[in-house]
Amino acid sequence: MRLGQIAIVLSIAASLTVPALATTHTRRGLTSPKATGKHPVKSKLLGQRSIDDERATQIQAALIKAGYLTGAPSGHWDAGSIAAMTKVQADNGWQTKLVPDSRALIKLGLGPNAASASSLVPPTPAAASSRPTSLAQR
Numbered sequence: 001m002r003l004g005q006i007a008i009v010l011s012i013a014a015s016l017t018v019p020a021l022a023t024t025h026t027r028r029g030l031t032s033p034k035a036t037g038k039h040p041v042k043s044k045l046l047g048q049r050s051i052d053d054e055r056a057t058q059i060q061a062a063l064i065k066a067g068y069l070t071g072a073p074s075g076h077w078d079a080g081s082i083a084a085m086t087k088v089q090a091d092n093g094w095q096t097k098l099v100p101d102s103r104a105l106i107k108l109g110l111g112p113n114a115a116s117a118s119s120l121v122p123p124t125p126a127a128a129s130s131r132p133t134s135l136a137q138r
Contacts, residue, residue, distance in 0.1 A: 051077040051099065059100060062108035063088070 051059070053075045060073035060081055069084040086096045088104045095101065105111050 056081065058110060059085070059105070059108070062110050066108055 056077040057073045057075040059077075060069060060075075063069035063081065063084045064071070064073065066088070068087055069080060071080075074081075082098070085100050085104060088107065089096045089101055092104070092107065094103055102111065
């Protein structure tokens with residue numbers, strides 16, 4: 001029985017020393033330039049940062065027409081405009097953002113329409129044949 005107890009103690013001691021041997025391996029430091037700081041990482045700003053004055057006037061006019069903004073359009077995307085657009089987006093259950101959401105613009109009637117979409121479509125062959133020919137082709 002004594003021999004059985006010694007065997008158990010030795011097996012426990014062996015199982016405890018194996019992980020200890022594995023941790024004696026020295027690890028190298030990070031070698032990536034980002035991690036070492038040798039080269040500065042430049043962050044790019046993505047997305048729209050401001051609204052053009054002409055577009056701000058259009059949006060403000062639509063917000064006034066919809067009853068979310070009062071007064072005359074100023075042409076500058078200011079705190080009042082941001083608050084009104086945030087209210088439009090919140091009323092519709094959309095995420096409020098710093099710049100107007102496309103769904104909110106469409107809801108205000110400022111989205112794409114048939115006239116602007118048709119200008120992007122190339123002319124059909126029938127329309128092209130109805131054009132007058134030049135003098136050299138006659």
